[in-house]
Amino acid sequence: MQLSPDTKRFIEEHESDDIHSLALHASRFPQVDMALAIQQIKGKQIAKEKIPSWYKVSDILYPKHLSMEQCSSEYTARYKATLLSGSSLVDLTGGFGVDIAFLFPQFKDATYVEQQEELAGIAQHNFAVLNLDIQVVNADAVDYLHRMTAVDCIYIDPARRDIKGRKIVSIEDCTPNLLEIEPLLEEKAKRTMIKLSPMLDISLAVKSLKGIAEVHIISHNNECKELLFIKDSAQVMESPRLQCVNIHHDKTDIFSFSREEEDEINLHYTNEIGRYLYEPNSSVLKAGAYKSIAQYYGIDKLHVNSHLYTSDNQIDGFQGRAFEVVAATTLNKSELKDKLGNIKQANISTRNFPLSPQELKKRLGLKDGGNTYIFGTTLGDGHKVLIICRKAD
Secondary structure, three states, X not given: OOOOHHHHHHHHHHOOOOHHHHHHOHHHOOOOOHHHHHHHHHHHHHHHHHOHHHHOOOOOOOOOHHHHHHOOXXXXXXXXXXXXXXXXXXXXXXXXXHXXXXXXXXXXXXXXXXXXXXXXXXXXXHHHHOOOOOEEEEOOHHHHHHHOOOEEEEEEOOEOEOOOOOEOOOHHXXXXXXXXXXXXXXXXEEXXXXXXXXXXXXXXXXXXXXXXXXXXXEEEOOEEEEEEEEEEOOOOOOOOEEEEEEEOOOOEEEEEEOHHHHHHOOOOEOOOOOOEEEEEOHHHHHHOOHHXXXXXXXXXXXXXXXXXXXXXXOOOXXXXXXXXXXXXXXXXXXXXXXXXXXOOEEEEEEEOOOOOHHHHHHHHOOEEEEEEEEEEEEOOOOOEEEEEEEEOO
C-alpha cells in the first residue's frame, strides 16, 4: 500500500471531515486515490480515540474498517502487556498488530502471524515506522502453529465472525477452532493468552477449555470490551481466578475472586434502602461477582437478582457507580407525583424490574438526561420500587 504525495496531503487536510461527504465529491479530486484516502481518514478518526499514541504518528497506515473495528484498543493492549513476558512471543492472529506492538517490549523476540497479505504488509510498514523489531509472517495460524518451534508465550485472538460477517460468540465457531488446536497450544507455549468476545459465557468457556489459570474481564470506561483466558503450564489450578478489570484514563480498578468463593457466600438480602446506592462496574457484573462484591465492601444486596447494593455510610473506592439516595417510591400515582416533584428529566435504569428503561421513562413522562438517576428494581422481600438518586461526591 503506497500513498502518493497528493493522496497523503489530502488525508492530512481532510482527516476530520465526514467520509461520506468526501466520497460524494470524489470527482473533484482526480489526482487522489479516494478509496484509499477515505480508508486512511476513517482509520485515523478511529485511532484518535482507540489508539491515541499511533494516531500521533503521521506515517501509520490503517487497514479496512472491519480490521479497525476488531482490533484491540491501546488501553486493553497496555493491560495485556502486564500479563505476558519472557524471551519469545508469537501472535498467531496478528490483525492490525496493536496487541503485539504493546506486548513486544516484554520480550526479546516476537513474531506476528497473519493470513491476510494486505494486513501483514500494513503491519510490517507500521512496525518499521514505530521502530519495533517484530518478525512478520504471512501465513495461516494453524499451519504456522504446527511447524513453529516452542516459545514462552502465544497470543491468539480468533476471528469471531462467520463468512457473512455476522458476529459469533461460541468457541467452536471461532476461526481457528480453539478446541481443535488446544493440544498444540499447550505443546508450543508455556503460557497462552486467548482473547474472546465479551458476550461469551465465561463458565462455559472455562469448562470447554482445559487448564485455564486466569480469566481477565476487561472493561474500558465501564464498557466490557474483551475476555482473556490464560493457560499456564506452571499454574495447575482447579478453578481460575477471575480478574474484573475496569480501565480509566488515570487508573485501573481490579477486583479478584473465584467461582468457589462466590458460591460459598451466604448473603442477607435487604428490604431497607440506605443512604447510598451502588451499581457495580460492567466487569464485575459480567464475571458474576454478585455476592463477593457485597462481602468485600460490607454492603447490603437488595435482592438475589437485582445486583444493586446499599449502605448507610459511603464506601470509598467502590468498583462501580455510587449514588446518594434522595427518595424511594412505589409506582403508586399519588406517591410518584409526591416523590418526583418537579423532576422533568432523569437517567433511568432497571434491574430485576418488570418494565424496561424505555417503558419506565414513558410511564413517568420524563426526558433523558440531567443530574437525577432513577433505578427501577426489586427489594429483598419482592417489592418493586423506584430509587431516586444523584451521583455521590
